[in-house]
Amino acid sequence: MSSTASxxxxxxxxxxxxxxxxxxxxxxxxxxxxxxxxxxxxTAVALGDAHGVxxxxxxxxxxxxxxxxxxxYRYVQSREDLLVLAADAALGRPPRLAAESWRGRTHAWVAxxxxxxxxxxxxxSLPITGEAxxxxxxxxxxxxxxxxxxxxxxxxxxVTVLTLLWTYVRSDAELGAGxxxxxxxxxxxxxxxxAYLAERLRVxxxxxxxxxxxxILESENPADGGExxxxxDFALAIDVILDGxxxxxxxxxxx
Amino acid sequence: MSSTASxxxxxxxxxxxxxxxxxxxxxxxxxxxxxxxxxxxxTAVALGDAHGVxxxxxxxxxxxxxxxxxxxYRYVQSREDLLVLAADAALGRPPRLAAESWRGRTHAWVAxxxxxxxxxxxxxSLPITGEAxxxxxxxxxxxxxxxxxxxxxxxxxxVTVLTLLWTYVRSDAELGAGxxxxxxxxxxxxxxxxAYLAERLRVxxxxxxxxxxxxILESENPADGGExxxxxDFALAIDVILDGxxxxxxxxxxx
DNA sequence: CCAGACAGCGTAACCCCTACGCAGTACGGA
DNA sequence: TCCGTACTGCGTAGGGGTTACGCTGTCTGG
Numbered sequence: 001m002s003s004t005a006s007x008x009x010x011x012x013x014x015x016x017x018x019x020x021x022x023x024x025x026x027x028x029x030x031x032x033x034x035x036x037x038x039x040x041x042x043t044a045v046a047l048g049d050a051h052g053v054x055x056x057x058x059x060x061x062x063x064x065x066x067x068x069x070x071x072x073y074r075y076v077q078s079r080e081d082l083l084v085l086a087a088d089a090a091l092g093r094p095p096r097l098a099a100e101s102w103r104g105r106t107h108a109w110v111a112x113x114x115x116x117x118x119x120x121x122x123x124x125s126l127p128i129t130g131e132a133x134x135x136x137x138x139x140x141x142x143x144x145x146x147x148x149x150x151x152x153x154x155x156x157x158x159v160t161v162l163t164l165l166w167t168y169v170r171s172d173a174e175l176g177a178g179x180x181x182x183x184x185x186x187x188x189x190x191x192x193x194x195a196y197l198a199e200r201l202r203v204x205x206x207x208x209x210x211x212x213x214x215x216i217l218e219s220e221n222p223a224d225g226g227e228x229x230x231x232x233d234f235a236l237a238i239d240v241i242l243d244g245x246x247x248x249x250x251x252x253x254x255x
Numbered sequence: 256m257s258s259t260a261s262x263x264x265x266x267x268x269x270x271x272x273x274x275x276x277x278x279x280x281x282x283x284x285x286x287x288x289x290x291x292x293x294x295x296x297x298t299a300v301a302l303g304d305a306h307g308v309x310x311x312x313x314x315x316x317x318x319x320x321x322x323x324x325x326x327x328y329r330y331v332q333s334r335e336d337l338l339v340l341a342a343d344a345a346l347g348r349p350p351r352l353a354a355e356s357w358r359g360r361t362h363a364w365v366a367x368x369x370x371x372x373x374x375x376x377x378x379x380s381l382p383i384t385g386e387a388x389x390x391x392x393x394x395x396x397x398x399x400x401x402x403x404x405x406x407x408x409x410x411x412x413x414v415t416v417l418t419l420l421w422t423y424v425r426s427d428a429e430l431g432a433g434x435x436x437x438x439x440x441x442x443x444x445x446x447x448x449x450a451y452l453a454e455r456l457r458v459x460x461x462x463x464x465x466x467x468x469x470x471i472l473e474s475e476n477p478a479d480g481g482e483x484x485x486x487x488d489f490a491l492a493i494d495v496i497l498d499g500x501x502x503x504x505x506x507x508x509x510x
Numbered sequence: 511c512c513a514g515a516c517a518g519c520g521t522a523a524c525c526c527c528t529a530c531g532c533a534g535t536a537c538g539g540a
Numbered sequence: 541t542c543c544g545t546a547c548t549g550c551g552t553a554g555g556g557g558t559t560a561c562g563c564t565g566t567c568t569g570g
Contacts, residue, residue: 013458014437021459030547031535059526068550070528079527125382127429132437133455138465145467155471157491163430164423164492171422174382182269182387200388203268204276210393212400216410236412237419244499285516286566312557323519325559334558 016081016131020088035065037075037085044086048122056086056122084130090120091136094143103242105147110165110238113140117173124174128166140166152249161245168237176230190232194218271336271386275343290320292330292340299341303377311341311377339385345375346391349398358497360402365420365493368395372428379429383421395421407504416500423492431485445487449473 018024019037043064047055058079062069076082095112099105117123129137144162145155153161179193187193198217205214273279274292298319302310313334317324331337350367354360372378384392399417400410408416434448442448453472460469 013455017455017459023459027547029537029545031549033548057526058528062550069526070551071549073528074548074550127380127433128426129430129433132434133452133459135459138456138459138468142465142468145471149467155467155474159468159471160488160491161495163426163488164495167426167430168419168422171383171418171426175384175418175422178382178384179387197388200268200272201393204272204278204388204390204393210397212404212410213393213397213414216400216414219410233415233418236415240416240419240499240503241495242499243502244495244497247498247502248495282516284514284568286518288517313559314557317519324557325520326518328559329517329519 014131015077016084017134019076019081020085020131020135033074034067034071035075038089040065040072040075040082041086041089044082045090045120048086048090049120053083053122053125056083058082080130083126084134087123087126087130088134088136090123091116091140093136094140097143097147102148102150103246106144106151106165106242107238109140109144109147110169113166113169114173114234117169121173121177124170124177128163128170148245151245152252153245161241165238165241168241172230172234172237179230269386270332271339272389274331274336275340275386275390288329289322289326290330293344295320295327295330295337296341296344299337300345300375303341303345304375308338308377308380311338313337335385338381339389342378342381342385343389343391345378346371346395348391349395352398352402357403357405358501361399361406361420361497362493364395364399364402365424368421368424369428369489372424376428376432379425379432383418383425403500406500407507408500416496420493420496423496427485427489427492434485 040061043061044056047057047060047064056079058072059069061082062072072082076085094109097105097108097112099108141159141162144165145158148158148161151158183193184196187196194217198214201210201214201217208214295316298316299311302312302315302319311334313327314324316337317327327337331340349364352360352363352367354363396414396417399420400413403413403416406413438448439451442451449472453469456465456469456472463469
């Protein structure tokens with residue numbers, strides 16, 4: 001068992017993967033590192049939380065830590081790598097999910113993931129798998145598979161459904177963040193947002209080319225005035241997906 | 256009707272929106288522009304197609320067009336703007352969709368959108384609405400609403416479902432592109448990809464912490480050997496969503 | 511026919527990534 | 541004890557990229 005880097009099955013694997021899984025080539029030689037990878041990633045995550053992805057930068061992380069820019073390259077291969085690892089760190093671990101029904105469990109899984117994306121909005125500007133099979137990805141996926149057990153979905157299909165749910169969580173966070181940016185200061189509830197968008201559309205749609213969309217945006221929707229503008233949308237989308245799973249389950253049972 | 260920029264309802268609207276909708280403040284004074292906005296956007300799209308988003312850059316567009324970098328700023332507010340406008344241009348217009356059933360139409364809508372994302376892979380690294388209500392967005396959305404007519408979905412819910420479909424198309428393209436990059440050269444079919452991922456997971460999962468995921472990756476799936484690795488996943492996800500819509504339709508009819 | 515509006519674009523300031531290599535540090539073995 | 545060696549921090553410099561500013565020149569409306 002040599003402890004050098006290029007052991008047998010590790011050949012050709014991306015360094016980010018190895019770092020993330022903690023498969024370290026622990027050497028006891030040379031000076032002690034001034035920081036730890038975790039420290040650097042935590043800093044990166046904090047920068048992202050405070051100022052967005054663009055702030056997750058070699059120089060800023062280094063400056064925040066009180067070191068030189070180039071020192072960061074001892075811990076991380078490139079900026080791309082830094083982003084991948086920071087995203088993995090921010091994604092963290094799924095909570096324990098102990099509901100009775102598969103549907104309840106899956107709902108909880110989605111909710112937990114949504115919370116995660118909400119507390120790290122910059123996460124949604126990165127692809128879900130910046131590097132294939134990073135630890136957080138694997139952990140969330142495994143947990144999700146546990147949730148779907150009992151739904152009669154074959155394993156491969158379960159992965160697909162979880163991916164679908166995941167991509168929607170991420171996109172919803174992204175859309176929310178983007179919209180919030182271009183919205184006037186006050187608009188928070190669904191009717192306010194719709195009114196604003198309707199106004200915008202009216203400027204462009206002089207010849208009534210988009211009657212359906214216009215009708216939707218202009219119809220007042222007094223029911224859900226209290227909700228934040230995208231909560232009901234989110235719940236609906238998830239329900240549609242789970243309804244779809246349920247429909248397949250019934251169909252599978254019947255045969 | 257003055258032709259100056261800050262007319263009544265145009266106040267405060269992002270310039271990218273105005274450019275995209277062709278609401279020009281046409282002035283006939285001064286020298287003729289050397290290029291047109293369309294020319295610039297086409298160049299940007301071509302650069303993205305050939306070399307990815309990172310290549311869509313003020314300098315490269317200018318160089319390609321044989322002009323100076325700063326000249327581009329006469330047509331576009333910033334690089335962000337350039338990206339938003341190029342994405343809008345690449346998204347283009349939805350085709351005519353004339354299937355009989357709402358489900359067939361919606362399926363065709365999704366397929367057309369997927370083709371679009373496939374021919375402009377860089378599109379999937381940009382958020383779906385970089386700026387709210389850009390023309391291509393509105394056109395695709397309106398077309399989608401037409402598709403869903405007859406599904407008994409209330410208008411607002413139809414927008415949500417279309418958004419769900421849209422985000423999945425985009426994420427699927429993104430995942431596909433990302434995976435293709437980190438995959439070894441040969442792997443194209445589902446079993447090959449799975450074998451590779453299983454191998455990777457085995458390196459990290461020494462203590463069998465992820466039995467479910469592992470079982471899925473390691474199970475040979477001889478059925479769909481011929482298909483490209485993500486076609487079946489894609490079809491399944493879309494079907495689940497449409498099944499969900501169908502389930503709600505039935506439920507709505509019953510009441 | 512000319513004032514004024516507007517186009518192209520050079521310059522320069524700023525930020526970021528990163529290859530390279532030097533100086534210094536700490537361990538392992540002799 | 542002491543040296544070789546492997547490693548760390550990080551300065552330097554080159555090569556992008558974005559963008560404010562202002563100059564030069566061009567065209568048109570009155």
